Amino acid sequence: MRQDIKKAFSDVFGKTEELRVFFAPGRVNLIGEHTDYNGGYVFPCALTIGTYAAVRERGDRLVRMYSENFKEDGIKECSLDDIRYKEEDGWANYPKGVMAEYLGSGFSLPHGFDIVFWGNIPNGAGLSSSASIELVTAVIFNQSHHLQADMLDLVKMAQAAENSFIGVNCGIMDQFAIGMGKKHHAMLLDCDTLSYEYAKLNMSGLSLVIANTNKKRSLAGSGYNKRRQECREALQDLQKHLSIQSLGELAPSAFDTRAGLIQNETNRRRAKHAVYENYRAKKTAEMFSKNELGQIGELMRESHLSLRHDYEVTSPELDALAEAAWSHGGVIGSRMTGAGFGGCTISIVKEDAVQDFIETAGARYKEQTGRKADFYTADIGAGARELKEDDYGDSGTCGTFDPIRPAKRTDFTP
Numbered sequence: 001m002r003q004d005i006k007k008a009f010s011d012v013f014g015k016t017e018e019l020r021v022f023f024a025p026g027r028v029n030l031i032g033e034h035t036d037y038n039g040g041y042v043f044p045c046a047l048t049i050g051t052y053a054a055v056r057e058r059g060d061r062l063v064r065m066y067s068e069n070f071k072e073d074g075i076k077e078c079s080l081d082d083i084r085y086k087e088e089d090g091w092a093n094y095p096k097g098v099m100a101e102y103l104g105s106g107f108s109l110p111h112g113f114d115i116v117f118w119g120n121i122p123n124g125a126g127l128s129s130s131a132s133i134e135l136v137t138a139v140i141f142n143q144s145h146h147l148q149a150d151m152l153d154l155v156k157m158a159q160a161a162e163n164s165f166i167g168v169n170c171g172i173m174d175q176f177a178i179g180m181g182k183k184h185h186a187m188l189l190d191c192d193t194l195s196y197e198y199a200k201l202n203m204s205g206l207s208l209v210i211a212n213t214n215k216k217r218s219l220a221g222s223g224y225n226k227r228r229q230e231c232r233e234a235l236q237d238l239q240k241h242l243s244i245q246s247l248g249e250l251a252p253s254a255f256d257t258r259a260g261l262i263q264n265e266t267n268r269r270r271a272k273h274a275v276y277e278n279y280r281a282k283k284t285a286e287m288f289s290k291n292e293l294g295q296i297g298e299l300m301r302e303s304h305l306s307l308r309h310d311y312e313v314t315s316p317e318l319d320a321l322a323e324a325a326w327s328h329g330g331v332i333g334s335r336m337t338g339a340g341f342g343g344c345t346i347s348i349v350k351e352d353a354v355q356d357f358i359e360t361a362g363a364r365y366k367e368q369t370g371r372k373a374d375f376y377t378a379d380i381g382a383g384a385r386e387l388k389e390d391d392y393g394d395s396g397t398c399g400t401f402d403p404i405r406p407a408k409r410t411d412f413t414p
Contacts, residue, residue: 001052009054009116012066024136024384025050026127027177028346029337030186031303032281034311036171038231039192039246040278043285044173046181048381051119051132055140058112065092068118080109085165094130095137097165101157107147122212126338131174134158135384143386155179169225181383188285192248199285207354209347212374213317217342224339227270234271237262247274273310277303297333301326304335313340320368321345324361331357
């Protein structure tokens with residue numbers, strides 16, 4: 001991939017002297033969905049697939065960007081003195097948003113770059129291609145301009161870019177997992193305090209299998225921001241009687257005794273999911289440390305059912321894939337991953353059963369939905385960084401991926 005992106009850069013921008021290559025992974029959340037913006041825990045890991053960027057410094061303040069995944073869009077340009085959201089710039093608004101955050105945070109950006117991006121994350125799969133391109137851009141500017149911001153600063157800027165520049169009120173999990181990822185480890189992250197601990201995953205004899213429904217979704221257009229508002233309203237009802245700052249502060253037993261304080265029944269179900277999913281994330285990390293695979297599988301199943309019935313963010317396609325996985329004897333656990341409304345499931349599968357699982361689940365899924373699912377095995381990798389000669393970023397058996405085409409600005413809730 002390193003040589004491929006160098007050649008791509010040469011084809012677009014010419015000479016490749018002093019060319020540097022950067023990488024930011026995608027991420028998958030093993031469990032802990034829609035808890036991040038509710039002050040709860042998540043349990044994600046970085047993947048060995050992601051976004052590559054070949055970069056050459058310029059002598060002026062122009063930034064020229066090109067994506068190998070969207071060749072038809074051509075070169076996108078902006079000046080560091082005039083960074084604005086433009087609907088016609090599509091994917092390029094994500095890196096522009098990061099540049100705007102740098103400038104808004106008081107960093108000096110003395111010159112621009114020519115950049116070629118090339119992603120191998122599945123299109124529309126919920127594996128955070130937007131956060132991946134944000135973090136790779138943040139690392140480019142940080143290291144090339146010797147800004148000495150730490151990774152947590154970059155993570156926060158990338159999240160702010162998506163919130164304010166793009167218009168999606170995402171939590172911090174995606175950017176955090178991509179920036180702070182560690183090879184062979186997941187991380188249990190408290191999204192309220194940003195305290196975290198790495199958990200080494202014993203995947204001996206097991207594989208992570210990502211199944212893409214091939215049903216695209218837009219976070220804001222699909223109801224993501226609405227779910228945030230419903231949880232906020234539930235919290236406000238609870239705060240009239242309880243001294244809490246987030247739903248993540250409540251244990252399931254405490255929630256059960258006070259759920260009646262939430263006036264709206266829909267909001268009550270949304271809050272129930274957030275509270276119980278928070279518990280499941282913490283419990284899953286504990287079960288990994290004890291290698292209790294059966295309990296991990298049951299927690300993943302409970303997570304999906306809660307997302308289906310209480311949070312209502314699954315889809316017939318996601319449900320069909322999850323149910324096909326649950327019925328297969330080689331599957332430890334399976335659930336939807338990401339924001340929902342389409343995208344992917346994540347399954348932990350016994351290594352010797354992977355091929356049969358893919359064939360069986362794929363056939364059942366097509367029979368039920370009329371769609372063809374794509375399946376990928378993925379390795380757990382390190383976080384965003386500059387690639388050196390002995391670091392090739394991706395080492396997984398993941399096939400060929402395309403990055404997510406961002407939603408148009410008109411799809412976002414103001």
